[in-house]
Amino acid sequence: MDGGMSALASKPAKAFPASVRLAVAADIDALVALENASFVDERATRRAIRYSLRSPTMSVLAAVTDDAEGEVLVGAATIERRRGSRIARLASIAVSSSRSGQGLGSLLLDAVEVEALAQGCSLLRLEARTDNLGAIRLYERRGYRHYGTKPDYYQDGTAALCFEKMLIVP
Known part of the structure; x- marks a missing residue:
C-alpha cells in the first residue's frame, strides 16, 4: 500500500459519523472481530487479513x-x-x-473509489449476494452496472x- 488514501482528505462530510483511512497492522484485532461479526461464511482469517x-x-x-x-x-x-x-x-x-444505516457503506464505497483511482485503476468490479438487497440498492444508486451473475458463488x-463502474478522475 503506497498511501493512495492521502488524496481522500480523511474527514468525511458532516452527515457521516466516521472517517476512512488505510488500515494498519495495529487494526488487525478489530478487523478480525468485524469480519467474524459480519460474515457467516467465507470469512477472511487473521492470516489473510495480515x-x-x-x-x-x-x-x-x-x-x-x-x-x-x-x-x-x-x-x-x-x-x-x-x-499492470x-x-x-x-x-x-x-x-x-451497531452502525448499520448510518451511511458508512456509502462512505466506504466513496473511499474505495478514491483509493482505486489513486492506485491507477479506472474500473471497479464487485460481487454481491443476490439476497443482499441493501448492498444491491447501494451499488445501483451509485452507478454500478450489473453485467453478469455467478451461480452457486x-x-x-x-x-x-x-x-x-467506470471511475472518473475528479
Whole structure:
C-alpha cells in the first residue's frame, strides 16, 4: 500500500459519523472481530487479513470513529488489484451492525473509489449476494452496472450478481 488514501482528505462530510483511512497492522484485532461479526461464511482469517495489509496489490480501508475510549473501527473494505491492470475489485466491505444505516457503506464505497483511482485503476468490479438487497440498492444508486451473475458463488450456494463502474478522475 503506497498511501493512495492521502488524496481522500480523511474527514468525511458532516452527515457521516466516521472517517476512512488505510488500515494498519495495529487494526488487525478489530478487523478480525468485524469480519467474524459480519460474515457467516467465507470469512477472511487473521492470516489473510495480515497478508492483505502487507500486500502491494491490496488496500484495506478502515472506517473509524472516536468514542470515550478513543478510535473505534466501525467498518472496513478490501480492494484487490493486479499489477499492470486498470481493474480493481472490491473483495469485501463490512460495517459494524451497531452502525448499520448510518451511511458508512456509502462512505466506504466513496473511499474505495478514491483509493482505486489513486492506485491507477479506472474500473471497479464487485460481487454481491443476490439476497443482499441493501448492498444491491447501494451499488445501483451509485452507478454500478450489473453485467453478469455467478451461480452457486458463495459457500451456501447463493449466486452473486456482478457489478462494475467506470471511475472518473475528479
